[in-house]
Amino acid sequence: MSKSVTTKDIARKIIANEELLILDVRNTDEYDNWKIEGGKIRVINEPYFNLLDGVDSLEIDKDNEIVVVCAKGGSSQMVAEMMEEAGFTKVYNLEGGMKAWSEHLEPVKIGDLNGGGALYQFVRLGKGCLSYFIESNGEAAIIDTARMIDAYETFAVDKGVEIKHLIDTHLHADHISGGRALAEKVGGTYHLPPKDATEVTFDYTALEEGKDITVGNTKVVVHPIYSPGHTIGSTSFIIDEKYLLTGDILFVKSIGRPDLAGKAEDWVGDLRHTLYNKYKELSDELLVLPAHYSFAEELGEGGKVAAKLGDLYKKNEGLNVEDESEFRRMVTENLPPQPNAYQEIRQTNMGKIKPEVEEQKEMESGPNRCAVEG
Structure with a gap:
């Protein structure tokens, strides 16, 4: 042997x-x-x-x-x-x-939070998916939870915290969300953008701008920022006025693709407005924490996938296309193949179908393809 x-x-x-x-x-x-x-x-x-x-x-x-x-x-x-x-x-x-x-999740500490607690990035190295674990004063919230919920439960036990909130930045098309399953298991609240939830078959709490989510008593506050483009409901978050969680809107070396619901031509304008107007109004010092990465070189020191917003406006090609028609062409023509079984994954995340575990694993096989290719 x-x-x-x-x-x-x-x-x-x-x-x-x-x-x-x-x-x-x-x-x-x-x-x-x-x-x-x-x-x-x-x-x-x-x-x-x-x-x-x-x-x-x-x-x-x-x-x-x-x-x-x-x-x-x-x-x-x-x-x-x-x-x-x-x-x-x-x-x-x-x-x-x-x-x-494909299923391995590796927790990486991003930093401490104001008033105690910490923010962790769970790196799914085999898939390029990133999720986030916020812990403060005995409570936790998880953003863009992967299907393998045991890893988060074990981590919560190790940290001595109770998982209260499960949040998805958007309706995912490349992997099956574990947010709703974990919310049901631990008695937590599952949050989803309402514009992405028009076809879901389950109850959820709507993510709406101005309705902050507090984790713990130390006022670790998450601010939803409605930022459509990748999907019609894509939502970003600011934590501690320090971290910007961008979902699949903005990555370290690329930008989100707007076609995974067949809406590239319709949504490209929303994507540009979010990237070139809404995010431009934010502080350059915010640390961008995306929901995915596409390239091995995006893994930084200690395995973190992160970059300051101001640096991305200097270096990320997707943020430096001045001509709107050229941007539209780049976003609608430079698209990689659709993720494996993306329609079935979307239907699973809507609650319309309930595939067995082995089938879910097969649906998720292959690389992440949520970015526009340069």
């Missing part, structure tokens, strides 16, 4: 910016679509069927530390065992493969 590593081990190496060599034995088309990225990770793709007759063709130093990866962990274990027999000394199998990697 070959030695194994967990997704936690890989995540910690990426966040610590440590070198790691990965041998990905999935088919090349699967590898090209989606792979482990970040930090000083180097990945070699050699499909499993090419190695059935032996691993001698691998041009890898036998004393290198190597992690073998496949879709679910079975084929990679066989390859790892073959490599050990061939004299590779530090070869490991990734438990659960890319399926497990």
Whole structure:
């Protein structure tokens, strides 16, 4: 039996910016679509069927530390065992493969909050999704909760806080929200923008500008800012006059795509107004914390995905297109493929369909595609 590593081990190496060599034995088309990225990770793709007759063709130093990866962990274990027999000394199998990697959540502390408490970013490294955990004086709120709600529950227990509020910045199309399920489990309140909730089949509390959400007794206040563009209801938040949570409207290296409800032409004007007018009125010192990232280089020190708003207005190409028709063309023409099963994911998040857990995992497979490509 070959030695194994967990997704936690890989995540910690990426966040610590440590070198790691990965041998990905999935088919090349699967590898090209989606792979482990970040930090000083180097990945070699050699499909499993090419190695059935032996691993001698691998041009890898036998004393290198190597992690073998496949879709679910079975084929990679066989390859790892073959490599050990061939004299590779530090070869490991990734438990659960890319399926497990897609679900791993790594909490990263963003900073302390006024009056006590802290803000954490949960980085879903295998999917590019980001969620946020606010804890203050025994209470917690989670923004853009992922489907894997156990991770947040465990974190809340470790911090000694009770989860009170579950908030989605918009109706997600690339991943299944865990907000409503966690709210039901812990007796918390689930918040959703009403303009994104016209077809939902469940009760929710409407996110409306001017109706702040208080977490704890230390007045950690979240201010909804109605900021349409990615969806018609997309909502941003300011926390402590210091942090700007932008949902899928603004990312570190790109901007949100307005087409995931088939409304690119209709919503591109809203997107421009939010980015070029509403956000422009805010302080340059606000730290932008998005709901997704698309590129490994967006992972900063300690695994944080964040940037000051003023810096983004200088460096983010999506914020520097002066001509409105050129902006419209960029946003409607430079769109990556739609996320995997995005229509089914939207319907799940509306409560219209209730797929089994394994089906939900399959629906979420593949990379995040919520940004406009440059």
